[in-house]
Amino acid sequence: MATESHSAAAPAHAAAAAHADPSAHAPQPSAWPILLALGIGVFATAFFLVATGFNALPLLVLAGILLVLIPALGWATTIAAERRHQDPNYTFAILRRGFLYFLLSEGAIFGSFFAHNLYIRFGHATTWPPLGAPRLETSLPAIGTLLLVLSSFTYHWSHHAFIGGKRALAKNWLLATIILGVVFLAIQGYDWGFLKAFDKFTYSQGVFGSQFYWMTGFHGLHVCVGLLFLVLVYWRMERGEMNQTYHFSLTAAEYYWHFVDIVWIFLFFVIYLL
Amino acid sequence: MSSAEVALAAAPEAKHYTGLLDWLTTTDHKKIGLMYLIFSLVNAWVGGLFAGMVRLRLYDPNWNFIKPEFFNQMLTMHATVMIFMVVMPAFVGFGNYLVPLMIGARDMAFPKLNAFSFWMLIPPSLMMYASFFTVGGSAQGGWWSYPPLSGAEFSPGAGESLWCLAIILLGISSIMGAVNFLVTIADMRAPGMGWMQMPLFVWATEITAWLLLLAVPILSGVLVMLLSDRIFHTGFFQPGLGGDPLLYQHLFWFFGHPEVYIMILPAFGIMSHVLPAFAHKPVFGYKGMVYALASIGVLGFMVWAHHMFTSGISPEAQIFFSTTSLIIAVPTGVKVYSWLASMWGGTIDFSAAMKFGLGFIGLFVIGGLNGVVLAIVPFDIAVHNTYFIVAHLHFVLFGGSVMGLMAATYFWFPKMTGRRLSEKLGNWHFWLFFIGFLWVFTPMHILGIEGMPRRVAFYRPEFTDLNRFISLGFLLLLAGGLIFTYNVIHSIRHGEPTPEPDPWKINDVQQSLEWMVPSPPPAWNFDEVPVYEEG
Numbered sequence: 007m008a009t010e011s012h013s014a015a016a017p018a019h020a021a022a023a024a025h026a027d028p029s030a031h032a033p034q035p036s037a038w039p040i041l042l043a044l045g046i047g048v049f050a051t052a053f054f055l056v057a058t059g060f061n062a063l064p065l066l067v068l069a070g071i072l073l074v075l076i077p078a079l080g081w082a083t084t085i086a087a088e089r090r091h092q093d094p095n096y097t098f099a100i101l102r103r104g105f106l107y108f109l110l111s112e113g114a115i116f117g118s119f120f121a122h123n124l125y126i127r128f129g130h131a132t133t134w135p136p137l138g139a140p141r142l143e144t145s146l147p148a149i150g151t152l153l154l155v156l157s158s159f160t161y162h163w164s165h166h167a168f169i170g171g172k173r174a175l176a177k178n179w180l181l182a183t184i185i186l187g188v189v190f191l192a193i194q195g196y197d198w199g200f201l202k203a204f205d206k207f208t209y210s211q212g213v214f215g216s217q218f219y220w221m222t223g224f225h226g227l228h229v230c231v232g233l234l235f236l237v238l239v240y241w242r243m244e245r246g247e248m249n250q251t252y253h254f255s256l257t258a259a260e261y262y263w264h265f266v267d268i269v270w271i272f273l274f275f276v277i278y279l280l
Numbered sequence: 281m282s283s284a285e286v287a288l289a290a291a292p293e294a295k296h297y298t299g300l301l302d303w304l305t306t307t308d309h310k311k312i313g314l315m316y317l318i319f320s321l322v323n324a325w326v327g328g329l330f331a332g333m334v335r336l337r338l339y340d341p342n343w344n345f346i347k348p349e350f351f352n353q354m355l356t357m358h359a360t361v362m363i364f365m366v367v368m369p370a371f372v373g374f375g376n377y378l379v380p381l382m383i384g385a386r387d388m389a390f391p392k393l394n395a396f397s398f399w400m401l402i403p404p405s406l407m408m409y410a411s412f413f414t415v416g417g418s419a420q421g422g423w424w425s426y427p428p429l430s431g432a433e434f435s436p437g438a439g440e441s442l443w444c445l446a447i448i449l450l451g452i453s454s455i456m457g458a459v460n461f462l463v464t465i466a467d468m469r470a471p472g473m474g475w476m477q478m479p480l481f482v483w484a485t486e487i488t489a490w491l492l493l494l495a496v497p498i499l500s501g502v503l504v505m506l507l508s509d510r511i512f513h514t515g516f517f518q519p520g521l522g523g524d525p526l527l528y529q530h531l532f533w534f535f536g537h538p539e540v541y542i543m544i545l546p547a548f549g550i551m552s553h554v555l556p557a558f559a560h561k562p563v564f565g566y567k568g569m570v571y572a573l574a575s576i577g578v579l580g581f582m583v584w585a586h587h588m589f590t591s592g593i594s595p596e597a598q599i600f601f602s603t604t605s606l607i608i609a610v611p612t613g614v615k616v617y618s619w620l621a622s623m624w625g626g627t628i629d630f631s632a633a634m635k636f637g638l639g640f641i642g643l644f645v646i647g648g649l650n651g652v653v654l655a656i657v658p659f660d661i662a663v664h665n666t667y668f669i670v671a672h673l674h675f676v677l678f679g680g681s682v683m684g685l686m687a688a689t690y691f692w693f694p695k696m697t698g699r700r701l702s703e704k705l706g707n708w709h710f711w712l713f714f715i716g717f718l719w720v721f722t723p724m725h726i727l728g729i730e731g732m733p734r735r736v737a738f739y740r741p742e743f744t745d746l747n748r749f750i751s752l753g754f755l756l757l758l759a760g761g762l763i764f765t766y767n768v769i770h771s772i773r774h775g776e777p778t779p780e781p782d783p784w785k786i787n788d789v790q791q792s793l794e795w796m797v798p799s800p801p802p803a804w805n806f807d808e809v810p811v812y813e814e815g
């Protein structure tokens with residue numbers, strides 16, 4: 007039932023169906039999409055109330071987070087289950103294309119921040135970094151960069167090992183990737199704390215601070231999401247939910263992690279070195 | 281296609297919900313498409329009544345029951361609602377309904393993501409409308425929301441922040457929808473259907489989806505910065521902190537001009553179906569149409585600063601953006617001439633859909649020619665921010681996009697419902713819209729050339745007569761809208777039944793697959809997936 011008949015004459019509206027029951031192809035209903043949209047709406051409202059100084063009910067914030075996380079997980083589980091009765095190569099191909107296009111749009115959001123930074127620097131500001139902004143210390147972030155680049159490799163090796171059937175090795179490399187990601191975040195956090203405490207460098211003191219904290223912060227948020235993604239993959243490996251055919255989450259997490267890595271390389275160059 | 285040696289699990293029992301629960305949980309692209317269209321119709325009434333408030337105030341600026349602040353809110357929200365909650369969702373609705381049918385697919389590539397894209401419209405829409413009830417009311421800064429006007433200093437209320445947040449959330453819906461269309465068109469075409477065999481509406485949706493995918497994130501990014509400036513007091517667009525408001529304009533219009541094409545390219549696609557269908561001829565110049573669509577899409581990213589000729593950009597930049605803007609007239613002209621050639625020598629059936637199609641050509645060409653003269657810097661500087669611009673953009677967006685949507689509605693309504701819209705009411709609707717449109721928007725050219733600024737709740741006494749004339753014309757559009765809405769609601773139940781696959785009898789000239797399945801199509805679209813010969 008899962009693959010389609012290719013025997014019809016072109017283009018056909020033949021009443022005579024080769025299949026016993028074409029209604030089996032009707033799409034299945036799902037409550038996850040509407041619940042996720044509701045969750046994002048609740049979460050955004052709660053965020054808005056907190057950010058503009060209202061006292062949002064803690065319950066509202068909690069409800070928002072739960073209404074995002076539960077449908078997201080439920081949805082992912084449904085997709086994994088559905089793929090078991092669809093052509094796996096085909097579903098893999100369309101999921102991959104969809105995910106890559108999504109990353110392209112993510113890249114465009116980062117692009118708007120890069121465009122802002124470069125325009126201000128080369129088209130607007132008279133001195134750079136602007137007066138009052140510190141010269142950024144590069145050695146620690148450089149180490150972070152190296153670790154993040156290394157983590158892209160460890161993830162790749164994990165993927166490779168998994169495809170080759172070496173499950174234990176794959177798990178170890180994945181664990182190494184997660185640790186490297188956490189260390190990267192720790193270095194970033196330390197860097198932020200240092201800049202704030204000793205250099206009195208804040209996001210509201212000038213345009214450079216705004217760019218610095220938003221760009222590194224927005225990237226850091228992506229690292230956090232990427233880490234969640236990696237943990238999910240680790241958990242699925244642990245439970246044996248993936249095999250040589252069904253491992254889209256492994257591939258998607260790899261694309262995501264490489265994406266986060268590449269964005270960081272640009273960021274490091276533009277913010278710290280240039 | 282299935283090379284895997286994996287034993288596939290049997291599909292689970294199909295779930296069936298009925299009534300409201302069915303609509304809330306559906307992943308059927310046709311139902312989702314219909315929900316998009318209903319959403320658009322409802323919001324069109326809200327956005328239309330906002331425009332009515334604007335015209336009411338301008339009938340006599342001494343009537344102060346519409347305060348200038350409220351006038352600004354109406355003006356801002358009219359544009360916001362019409363762009364983001366009417367025209368864009370309406371085209372996505374038609375795309376949703378038609379693209380899978382036209383390419384011989386059983387659904388979109390990601391049916392659940394599709395449902396999510398639709399439901400993701402609801403929370404931001406509620407935020408938009410809720411913003412009227414905050415202190416200071418909704419956003420008042422116009423739909424461009426330029427800082428410093430939209431900054432915390434001049435727009436201190438919560439309305440502007442809610443506006444930013446709502447547009448960012450609507451962006452999630454648009455981006456996910458774009459991903460879905462791109463994957464669907466790339467990977468779900470019927471076996472053997474090549475790219476150059478796709479119907480032109482599918483091509484228009486493909487190019488539109490690319491524009492959405494690459495332009496909307498820029499808007500999201502720039503509004504994150506604006507919102508951050510407002511809430512966290514960052515300095516992205518604040519001159520005192522080293523930021524630059526002019527940069528906001530650059531980034532906004534880098535999204536904003538492609539956005540114009542997001543709202544017109546699908547209408548181009550619709551025209552390429554409607555006009556040949558009622559001339560009973562195949563479409564003329566298919567390849568040229570495809571290349572024209574693609575080049576408009578690419579050029580659309582290189583013209584943004586033609587919105588900024590008076591904002592203080594260098595003369596070199598003015599010349600560059602003026603030139604690229606003029607070049608866009610070439611592929612657009614290719615399309616118009618191809619439509620004319622598609623009808624040339626045909627036997628034309630003046631159905632309501634065809635009337636709207638012909639109306640589209642006339643009005644859109646006027647709007648397009650206005651655009652050409654506006655691309656010329658000295659002329660633009662003379663009429664910048666006057667009613668000439670208001671006339672131009674409505675000729676393109678109402679005369680173009682909305683007329684296109686109306687043509688599509690009369691054309692595909694029988695496919696979607698199995699019943700025809702009343703042609704008699706359609707005739708009334710068309711003439712009320714066509715005459716009402718010209719009545720309202722043609723005089724705005726004169727007001728603009730004479731120097732009446734847009735977005736202002738007052739005007740000099742010599743503009744009184746024309747403004748009153750324009751405001752009266754609004755009633756014609758209102759009557760047209762009422763007739764259309766009645767026609768839709770009435771015909772869903774009582775229209776002439778058209779259960780046959782091809783109610784317009786066009787299968788011999790237009791082999792678009794949606795006309796080969798029953799009306800309305802079954803949930804699985806095709807009993808047998810069609811197969812194309814290679815080539």
Ligand SMILES: [Cu+2]
Binds near residue numbers: 537540584586
């Ligand atoms: Cu433009």
